[in-house]
Amino acid sequence: MKILVCGGAGFIGSAFIKNYLENNTSHEIKNLDNLAIGSNLQNLKEIENHSNYQFIKDDIKNQEIIDKLIKDADVTVNFAAESHVDRSISNPRPFIETNVLGTFSILEAIRKYKKQFIHVSTDEIYGDAKGKSSFNENSQINPSNPYAATKAAADHLVGSYHRTYGIKCITTRCTNNFGPNQFPEKLIPKTIIRAIKGLKVPLYGDGQQIRSWIYVYDHVKAIESLISQGNSGQVYNITAYEEITNKSIVEKILKILNKSNSMIEYVPDRPGHDKRYSIDSSKIETEIGWKPSFSFDLALENTVQWYIENQDWWEPLVDETTLHPQPWTLNWK
């Protein structure tokens, strides 16, 4: 099978490529990425010379190159996105361009060449989960920030292309990921790195925001299962059911690092910040048989250990902006 991965130099896309090539030795992967923020070719060092792997530096909005690559692939998996909520609050334009117009370019090629498409989306499109309820795949979409709104727009486009043109597609809506190679500006790596450096660790608002988390290797295995077993036109939520407050996560990280909770610094909350995300992923478990295999605590320990041992990976990426306590106040270009 020939797979086109878009955005494969980022955190989740690179984990997907490495995992997929290991499990499917005769399949071929082409990875198109424009090396925007969040990308790092170091993430793919161990497979850069693999005979079944090729990297192409380009943009998903480049219709000509996207047409050429999709024509030649059996399946396209799109991870390419502007992915940081804080940046979307400061400057939403690149999010609209990549997350909406970029998905549109891919869909046009998928429609033209009648190929299969896996659209990687997020649980953030559902917005705040009230009380104890969890969203399933039929729940109303209600995004709260520009990042989530652009991902929701892309989800609607994918759904409309399936209904109108009959394209073969699957949409995944996964919860918060963590693990090795995550760009330092996200909550877990930022907390680990700031704590290692002896800097105060910022918590937005009261730190009581609840998220559910998944180890990145469980997420990429779910996508791999959906390529071969997923039903076209369907949406699949993906979670490991680990609901936890941001404050608890930060405290767990500080404990693993033998640091005191006095390193925590409460900062004003992010505008539009959702209080709780919660999704139900029983559909992928019953239809496909996928289940998460890592416990949150063990995966968090592995992740902290990875950042301790891979300082040379993250040191060149950190500066005052990537480690900023309130990044949405910065003037992102």
Ligand SMILES: NC(=O)c1ccc[n+]([C@@H]2O[C@H](COP(=O)([O-])OP(=O)(O)OC[C@H]3O[C@@H](n4cnc5c(N)ncnc54)[C@H](O)[C@@H]3O)[C@@H](O)[C@H]2O)c1
């Ligand atoms: N990180 C999470 O917790 C999470 C959770 C659920 C869903 N997702 C989704 O998974 C996908 C990957 O997320 P991630 O955390 O790996 O993000 P990331 O920011 O680490 O990686 C995104 C990649 O896309 C590339 N890219 C951006 N714009 C591009 C363009 N116009 N053309 C080509 N490549 C482009 C970047 O260079 C980068 O390599 C995103 O679609 C995101 O919405 C992420």
